Amino acid sequence: MILLASACGTPPAETAPPTHTTPHPTTVDLEARITAFTSGLDERRHYRPPGYRERTAVAKGTALLLDGRRRDAGRELARAGYALTELTDRPSGRRYAEIAERTGAQPARGWGRVYVELSSAPKWSVQVPHPVADARSEMPAVRLVRAAPGGVLVLAGAHRTAGRGNAADVAHRTDTVFHTVVRALVDRKLPGVQLHGFADKSAPGFDVVASTGAGTAALADGRSFADAMREQELRICRAWARRCELAGRTNVQGRAAAAAEVPFLHVEFSRTVRDDETRIRKVVRSLTKLVKRWS
Known part of the structure; x- marks a missing residue:
């Protein structure tokens, strides 16, 4: 994930808060910045479900940014208590x-x-x-947006069990900022890959489980990605060709992509892969081949 006003609603335009943007890029290590953020997330951290206007404002602000309308994007995001900050990633030199x-x-x-x-x-x-x-699971994602141009990283902001019931499990809820932003990207026909992790015992014998979720628009992309994984000597379960655990058929972002006929891949990595820097590098190489197909 990777995102507005108080719970009582968005303020009218004439009383909207000022735009919050940085006048000059801030130089950071993007990976360190993101891992510092995620390190503070645990199941005890507070999660408040957003209202409709709040999550819509974040999605609209994101869409305005993608249109190159940064001032308008900053103004819309500020309504929701969000800020737009321009960063330069020190290791890669890329701007975000x-x-x-x-x-x-x-x-x-x-x-x-x-x-x-x-x-x-x-x-x-x-x-x-x-x-x-x-x-x-965020590690391959941040390295991927460093490795290939044209990427949008959507980052959830809470542990999946932080909310009441499954309120913070954004892969299975449509009333979240995460889903609303992803839906805005789907509306723009941007293909997406969603990264997950599993305990080794959940899919014994496999390093990776790949699925096209509820749709088939990414079938050719999935096959290409699976071949790249195999070239990296990673064992992959192809959910379109056999029965695999953790295939993500009920994933709501995948369902939205399927309805719009937009390519979507749901990819699960074992804990052994995620704990091994050499294997993470292999994963990123294969993901980079995938998104370059989309670029």
């Missing part, structure tokens, strides 16, 4: 826009962040719905 809750403005609500790579037009998204709960 960060959409995130304003620091210190209020208790963290757990709605997540969006990162947009600015060197080229947006072409694809990578989605991380369960940071921390699926430990280190």
Whole structure:
């Protein structure tokens, strides 16, 4: 995930809060910035479900940014208590826009962040719905947006069990900032890959489980990705060809993509893969081949 006004609604235009953007890029290590954010997420952290106007404002602000209307985007996001910050990633030299809750403005609500790579037009998204709960699932995502142009990273902002019931499990709820932003990207026909993690015992014998979710628009892309995984000597279960655990058929972002006939891949990595830097590099190489097909 990767994102508005108080719970009583969005203020009218004439009383909208000022735009919150940075006048000059801030130089950071993007990976360190994101892992510092996710390190503070656990099942005890507060999560407040957003209202319709709040989550819609974040999605609209994101869409305005993708249109190159940064001032309008900043104004819309500020209505929701979000800020738009331009960053330069020190290791890669790439520029990004960060959409995130304003620091210190209020208790963290757990709605997540969006990162947009600015060197080229947006072409694809990578989605991380369960940071921390699926430990280190954000690592391949941030390295992917560093490796290939045109990426949009959507980052969830809470542990999946932080809310009441499954309120914070954004892969299975449509009333979240995460889903509303992803839906806005789907409406723009941006293909997406969503990254998850599983315990080794959940799919013994496999390093990776790949699925096209509820649709088939990404079938050719999935086959290409699976072949790239095999070239990297990673064992992959192809859910379109056999029965696989963790195939993500009920994933709501996948269902939205299927309804719009937009390519979507649901990819699960074992804990062994996520804990091994060499294997993460292999994963990123294969993901980079995938998104370059979309670019």
